Amino acid sequence: MLTEPLFKPRLTNDQVVSMKKAHTFELTIVLLIVIMACLLYLILTSRPSLNSGWEASINSTPDYILPGSDGRLYAFAGNNVTAIDSNGQVAWKFDAEQDIWKGGRGYGVGAGGSLVRYYQSVPLAAEYAGHLYLLAEKPCVEEAKKVVINNITIMDFPMDLIALSPQGEIEWKRAINETFPVSGYLQVVEGPFYPDGPAYFWYPIISGPIVSGDRLYIFHDGQEDVYDANGTLAYKLYGLSSEPVVDERGYVYAVLATPISKQSATSSIDAGAYYVNVTPSSIIAAFRPDGTQAWSLDLGESAAPISVGTGGYTDGLSRLLFANQTLYVPVQNGIVAVSTDGRVLWVRHLNDGSYTLFEPMPVDPEGNVYFRQDRSIAQICVIRPNGQAQVSPWVFNFWSGEAEPGSQTPVFLEGHDGIVYGTGSTTYMSPDQFNETYRAGYFDPGHVTAYDLAKNRTLWTFTIPAEDTHALLLTPDNYELIHIQGLGLDIRPDNAGAYTSITQNRVIYVYPGQNVTYVTYEYTIHEDPIVLNQSRGMYVRALYALDNSGRLLWKEPIGSIKQAVVSNDTLYYSTWDGQMGGGASIAGGIAIIASLYLVLRFVAVGAVSRARAVLHVNENRNALMEYIEANPGSTAREITKGLPMNMGTLRYHLLILSMNHKITSHQDGDKYVRYFKNAGTYTREELMLLSLARREPVRKILETLSKNPGMTGTELSKALGVSTTAVYRHLNLLSERQIVGRELERESGPGYRVREEYLPYVERMIRGQ
Structure with a gap:
């Protein structure tokens, strides 16, 4: 200076x-x-930090955490639920004594050097004003409903909708009456416990519960069950191709299913694959809060099944989207916008390539709809509220291995409210490069960049601070510092000889809020296999809180955060050793x-x-x-x-x-x-x-x-x-x-x-x- x-x-x-x-x-x-x-x-x-909130232990590793009302947090571990209040005190614990039903969800997380996506299994649960609603099944073979199709006995377990009070007690329980078979997954189980041959278990496609006002909505078996707050069944809707959407008035909008005979629906059971016999039609319908139909509209082309996650596969369902008081119906390689009174506003087909709905962020609050090209390295197309399409200038890598040297293609991490977050691709590091990097005590861990797709501009780039990188000789006391949960380490005895390669791993999570974006960043490089007291390693592992301009608000070293979620700009997290926590937000300051x-x-x-x-x-x-x-x-x-x-x-x-x-x-x-x-x-x-x-x-x-x-x-x-x-x-x-x-x-x-x-x-x- x-x-x-x-x-x-x-x-x-x-x-x-x-x-x-x-x-x-x-x-x-x-x-x-x-x-x-x-x-x-x-x-x-005096910036708020992770330690300025609260911490609690539930003596088990949570599978999933759900933020609720008044700062309450719910931790799901196996078939148990623990409620933690805003001060970090355990409010109650509940043992479902049934298998809490889980559905697939989750994307935008990089793991390992290849940044492979994961698909998280989360409990089907919702909370409203301190009341928790969840779905659970009874995994008892004796109670299972047995259906014989093509000389195959399929077992379908009964399902319950459970309502818990703010004190954690069962308020009511209602049986979900299923109509088998409609849509779901058929699993084959073989082994010594099944001497008579393989057993076939049916897992139906279910979504919900959705809480809107004083109503609960559950979709299963091509129908929607609607309950009031007391557990009384208000009405049912039949013949739906997928879960509907509900607006603030209590109106329900759904794509109707194409009628299909049971014979053709059940003639080709393929064990181990999705088994779907609900075909979306071209008709969308609206239903009043009392369950009567308000209107129906024939789009002239069938609604299309959409992909799940970033993997590109489908479950055969066509999901409606709803934003800015407009319904969006996915069709083949396009979208149809429909008003809430049943009028087609516009139709847009994407004819310059194969596109799939960008499920991590299909529609933002302004009504921009997002598609991505149906390949691993792809662009994203934005369809604006007036129906005009514009392809984003950025190309993202959705399934990235080690990139070619100099690759500038960002790897997709997360999408939220029109903003996509990406990071750089990893590149191969030679032993000579590692030696120089280790001597310098610094390696370039990378960055996270926020892209505003609707406005076609880069909002900010946050580069991981140089001082957060650490170099160390790996010993029995410190080698765990370069271990990322879920990824193995190859440790050899002292006389194993020299290493044979350089291994890089990184896991990046992005948790967007309204005024704060949280990033957990883990990146390790080490000589592989590891010979203790001889091999060397480097790592960066920290939690960063960034403002809307990408500037660092605060940071904390982290060890074993398993997952996190943001609610009202406050970060809630769980760790692999059973700790729970809630960090402070910046609103007070x-x-x-x-x-x-x-x-x-x-x-x-x-x-x-x-x-x-x-x-x-x-x-x-x-x-x-x-x-x-x-x-x-x-x-x-x-x-x-x-x-x-x-x-x-x-x-x-x-x-x-x-x-x-x-x-x-x-x-x-x-x-x-x-x-x-x-x-x-x-x-x-x-x-x-x-x-x-x-x-x-x-x-x-x-x-x-x-x-x-x-x-x-x-x-x-x-x-x-x-x-x-x-x-x-x-x-x-x-x-x-x-x-x-x-x-x-x-x-x-x-x-x-x-x-x-x-x-x-x-x-x-x-x-x-």
């Missing part, structure tokens, strides 16, 4: 004497500003800051108005203005070294000049606030570059890369006489600000260059203009 001012204005004796004078109202305002600044600093630096700002403005407005009247008369301010013009990007502390002015008086005059638009400030990271001539003098890019240029190593790196693009971190270290660790730290900062980009991997590592849009500013900075 530059410590000497570039220019010191000469001061007259009268100016020096004037600087030492203090008006009474100025001293009062200065004192007030200092007090408020200290309070704001304490609030801003923002409210306090806003209140302090109003108080400051109310009290100080009079003083500021008086100061504005004599803006150009005060010699202190004139000297300060001259200094900032000659030394753009100076901090307050640097200014006090160049001018005989105490910090309190300086901050007062900085405030006056700022409020009168004579100067502007720029936040340079978390540590520095730098001052420049008024806001129209410099562009945003120049403010950023001039701020960074005050740090001498950063300035030298920018100058060197502008003249020698493509240099590696090692080459920059040698050319500048700076340690490799320091160079990578500064490169990480410049990459995070998107000033410097990476080139193709070379033998000594990736090359770097100043991005084209910033190159003119860097050259101008070098010339001193």
Whole structure:
């Protein structure tokens, strides 16, 4: 960082004497500003963290967590449910004594070096005002309903809808009467417990419960069961092809099924595969809250089954979408928009390729519908609320292995409300590259980028901080640090000899909220197989909280988070060892800051108005203005070294000049606030570059890369006489600000260059203009 001012204005004796004078109202305002600044600093630096919430133990590893009302959290482990209140205290525990029914759901999680998707099995449960509703079956062969088809005896277990009170007691239980067979999965079980041959178990496709108002909605066997809060069956809807949607009025909208004979439906049982005999029709219907039909509409083409997850397979069901008071019906390679009164608004087919509905984010609150190309490396097509289609300029890798060196294709992580989150592909690391990386004590763990698909722009890129990477010699006491849950380690005895390869693994989760995005990031590199006391490894493992601009709010080291969920910007999580937790949100801090700002403005407005009247008369301010013009990007502390002015008086005059638009400030990271001539003098890019240029190593790196693009971190270290660790730290900062980009991997590592849009500013900075 530059410590000497570039220019010191000469001061007259009268100016020096004037600087030492203090008006009474100025001293009062200065004192007030200092007090408020200290309070704001304490609030801003006391960022909430994972440890500022609560932790509890349920003595088992939760399979799934569900946030409920009033900060309550429900943990599902096997057939048990534990309710934890907002203070982290166990409110109650419930043993279902039945198998809690689970359905497939989940996507957007990278695991291992190949970032393979997972498909999570979650309990079918919902909560409303402290009441928990769940589905459970009785896995007793004696109670199973037996159906013989094609000389095969199929067992179908009875299902119950269970309602639990806020105290965890059963309020009521209702049997779900199934009509077998309609749609589901046929599982074949063989072994010594079945001496007479294989047994066939039927698992129907069920969805719900959905809670809307005082009603519960359960879809099964081509029908919808609707219950009131007391468990009384209000009505049933028959002949549906898939689960319907429910609006805030209690109207139900569904795609009707095509009638089909039982003979053709059951003539081709294929054990071990999806068995579906409900075919979507071309008719969509609406039903009033009393179950009577309000209208029906023939679309002229059948609704289409949609894919489940990011794997591309279907379960034969056609799901309606609902957003912005509009119904969206998937059809073959397209979508039909229908109003809630039964009118076709528009029809859009995608004829320039094979597309599938983008299930992680099929529709956003504004009514944009998302499709993706039906292949692993693909683009996403956005169909806007007016029916116009636009293909996103970004290409995403949905099933990524190790990428080719220099691959720029982001790997899909998560989609939420029109925003897609991606990360870079992993690339092969040779033993030589690992040796250099290990010596430097730093490896590039990557980044997470948010893309706004509807607006076709990159919102932000968060680069994993360099200081979060760790290098270690693997011993019996620390080798677990490079172990990612669910992935094995090959550990050999001491005399096993040298390693044979380099193994990389990473798991990335993104949990979007309204004002906070949480990222759990695990990335490990190690010599494989592991010979304890001989092999080496590196890792980064942390939880990051980011604001809507991708800036880091806070971070925490993590060990074994199994899953997490965000509700009202608060993070709830469970760990592999049975711990539960709820982290703090940032809303409280923002409210306090806003209140302090109003108080400051109310009290100080009079003083500021008086100061504005004599803006150009005060010699202190004139000297300060001259200094900032000659030394753009100076901090307050640097200014006090160049001018005989105490910090309190300086901050007062900085405030006056700022409020009168004579100067502007720029936040340079978390540590520095730098001052420049008024806001129209410099562009945003120049403010950023001039701020960074005050740090001498950063300035030298920018100058060197502008003249020698493509240099590696090692080459920059040698050319500048700076340690490799320091160079990578500064490169990480410049990459995070998107000033410097990476080139193709070379033998000594990736090359770097100043991005084209910033190159003119860097050259101008070098010339001193």
